[in-house]
Amino acid sequence: MHAVGIVAAAGSGLRLGADLPKALVPLAGRPLVAWAVDTLRAGGAAEVVVAVPPERRTEFAAALPGVRLVDGGATRTASVRAALAAVTGPGCPPVDAVLVHDAARPLTPPDVVARVLRALAAGARAVVPVLPVVDTTVVVDGQGIVTDAVPRATLRRVQTPQGFDRRTLEDAYDALPDGVELTDDAAVVRAAGVPVQTVKGDERAAKITVAHDLALAELQAVRA
Known part of the structure; x- marks a missing residue:
């Protein structure tokens, strides 16, 4: 199975308190995005494409020598659309599976990537790594008052990379109305009626x- 990885790296570093894109913030001396690219490669992606802020392309090129870059958009959805078009357009090698990963999850173990790919190879059309919710989870009203407690037995925290049959992801994005923004790519395919399978995630993928x-x-990173 020929799998291509997409890294969404066009986000800002405002909440991190950084004066540069979050993906370029160093972790143990290397940009977050470099860790994410290496994870995808080690886990089985044959190629990795990174969606970057157009105005910072030079800096990303210096941080990721030999990695294919595409101009990202103002939103995650726009960035993934751009990267998807770059890896599946005319003249591109045939692609069976697409992995969409966050640059902000740099320490994701390659084993997580491999689990996602195995599920796709077994016939799943969409796969996400997940972990159980361990904290008590409640609903609050507009004044911050707890109104209900949510049973957590069936709740899961969703991580990346999220994996998809290439045609499934393309069709789901084609069907997504312009201007609609969803929280992740699994939500995009679910909106198209595609069931999303889960595999075990990893706490290191925080x-x-x-x-x-x-x-x-x-x-x-120091302990690794």
């Missing part, structure tokens, strides 16, 4: 959003 997350990742 998303880096704020400075505390980056500090924890630094500790993990």
